[in-house]
Amino acid sequence: MSIPAPRPPQVPKPPGTHFMVEPVRVRSVWLKVGYVVVWFLVARILLAQLISPDIPLVVYAIVGSVLDLGAIVLGARIFRSRHEDPLPPRPWWQLTGRPRAGFVIGGLISVGSLATYVSDLVNPDRVDVVLVIASLGINLAIAFAYVRSSVLLQRRTRA
Structure with missing residues (x-):
């Protein structure tokens, strides 16, 4: 009969933290791309289910904006750079791990939003101009948040 090895002492967790688990972090570029693709497909499928003559276009736009904003906030919280x-x-204001990423994402959102805005204004009879302007405002605010995050990250790395 052998004597079992002694167990290392267990350090008690601080009060109120016994249910906490390790946070979910996504570091792989391919998982990040997959997240964006799945979010885009799921959001579009959900929104396609909402399109019907009975539901006003305003509801469609609000649900789409809420889904997009939720995906961005969730991604900013769980994505991490390799460094x-x-x-x-x-910090609450930090949306990316490196400044360059925020500038690129903010620029892509701005260009995409402006292109959509211009294409919608070319055919004003088939779109609601108020919704287009509201959507442009929301997207430009998100782009501004990414650029602001990058500027603050640059200041922090220089200090």
């Missing part, structure tokens, strides 16, 4: 520590939470 970031995965455990501590980011």
Whole structure:
């Protein structure tokens, strides 16, 4: 009969943290791309289900904006760059791990939003101009948040 090896002492968790689990962090570029593709497909499928003569276009636009904003906030919280520590939470204003990423994403959102705005104004009879302007405003605010996050990250790395 052998004597079992002694167990290492267990350090008790602080009060109120016994239900906490490790945070979910996505570091792989391919998983990030997959997240964006799945979000886009799921959001479009859900919105396609909402299109019917009984539901006003305003509801469609609001649901789409809420889905998009939720996906962006969730992505900003769980995505991490290769150079970031995965455990501590980011500051509330930080949307990307590196400044360049925020500038690129903000620029892409701006260009895409402006292109959609211009294409919608070319055919004003088939779109609601108020919704187009509201959507442009929301998208440009998101793009501004990404650019602002990158500017703050640059200041923090220089200090």
